[in-house]
Amino acid sequence: MSGNETILLIMAALVAFLIGLSKGGLGGTAGALATPLMALVLPPEAVIGLILPILMLADIFAVALHWGGWNKKLILLLLPGAIIGITIGTFFITNAPTETLRTLLGIIVLLFALFKVFEKRILNIFTYQPRNWHGLVAGVITGFSSALAHTGGPPVSIYLLMQKVTPAVFIATSALFFFIVNWIKVPYYAYAGLFDWVELRRIIWVLPLVPLGVWTGRWLAYRINRQTFENIIVILLFINGVLLIIL
Numbered sequence: 001m002s003g004n005e006t007i008l009l010i011m012a013a014l015v016a017f018l019i020g021l022s023k024g025g026l027g028g029t030a031g032a033l034a035t036p037l038m039a040l041v042l043p044p045e046a047v048i049g050l051i052l053p054i055l056m057l058a059d060i061f062a063v064a065l066h067w068g069g070w071n072k073k074l075i076l077l078l079l080p081g082a083i084i085g086i087t088i089g090t091f092f093i094t095n096a097p098t099e100t101l102r103t104l105l106g107i108i109v110l111l112f113a114l115f116k117v118f119e120k121r122i123l124n125i126f127t128y129q130p131r132n133w134h135g136l137v138a139g140v141i142t143g144f145s146s147a148l149a150h151t152g153g154p155p156v157s158i159y160l161l162m163q164k165v166t167p168a169v170f171i172a173t174s175a176l177f178f179f180i181v182n183w184i185k186v187p188y189y190a191y192a193g194l195f196d197w198v199e200l201r202r203i204i205w206v207l208p209l210v211p212l213g214v215w216t217g218r219w220l221a222y223r224i225n226r227q228t229f230e231n232i233i234v235i236l237l238f239i240n241g242v243l244l245i246i247l
Contacts, residue, residue: 008041009203016054016206020213023062023175024221031055033233035149036109036240044101044149045093049194050203051150056182057207061214062175069172071165075180077135078142078156082181085143090188093148105149106244113237115154116230122158134159146181147188 015034022031034054038047093101115122138159146152156177160170189195 005202009206011038011041012050012203013206013209015051016209017213017216019051019054019058020061020210020215021217021220022213023058023210024065024214024217024219031058032109032112032151032153033236033240035151036105036237036244039102039105039244040240043098044105045098045194046196046199048093048148048150049189049196050199052182052185052189052195053200054207054210055150055178056186057210058214059175059179059182061211063179065214065218066168066172066175069168070176071163071169071173074135074160074163074165074173075177077132078139078159078177079180081136081139081141082143082146082152082177083139083184085140085145086147086181086185086188087143088140089144089147090185090192092144093194094192101148102244106241108145108149108151109237109241109244112151112154113234113241116234116237119157134162143181146178147185152178152181 015038018037019031019034034051035044035047038051042050096104138155141155142152145155153174156174160173165173
């Protein structure tokens with residue numbers, strides 16, 4: 001096994017575990033590291049196809065953990081826009097050069113990290129009046145960033161928090177929404193040729209790390225300071241974002 005292949009397998013294992021942690025109760029910030037970490041060793045267009053099956057497996061556990069707690073109306077308001085955003089994002093992936101995709105991925109990661117730093121201030125800036133079309137807008141932004149980098153969390157988080165849902169409904173609605181979104185991405189990615197079946201077979205052994213990560217995340221959620229954990233992840237996101245832009 002070559003050095004590059006070893007690094008790839010180690011990174012894939014870390015990514016699978018981090019995705020599991022995020023779905024298990026430590027928040028989506030940990031999962032946001034998945035794409036930028038893998039993009040340090042592979043082209044972005046190859047990374048997103050490799051990570052999607054891992055995310056889809058993790059989604060099963062997330063939905064099962066929060067079964068029935070979602071708000072169906074909010075999901076239905078988000079999905080049409082998400083489909084539009086996924087369409088635009090996939091078109092962009094298949095037409096943009098690798099270096100452009102890497103730079104854009106770095107920018108998206110940095111924006112995600114900045115959102116996490118200023119999240120409370122952003123949500124307290126203005127008085128919000130709910131409108132159904134807001135779900136369409138949030139869905140488009142989510143679909144685009146999710147198709148491009150699997151980082152659709154911030155727009156959905158902002159939208160759901162502004163609907164004044166309870167934490168339990170917030171988590172369950174996010175879980176089911178992204179479960180659906182990730183399945184929607186499958187035919188798009190297949191059509192765009194983003195699935196590398198040889199690489200997928202090489203990393204299939206990391207899939208058991210997803211439920212291990214889910215269990216660990218659920219166990220740690222009650223035993224560590226979640227804010228400290230998220231602060232560490234945000235710092236890592238900043239570093240990854242910068243590396244993707246300058247390398």
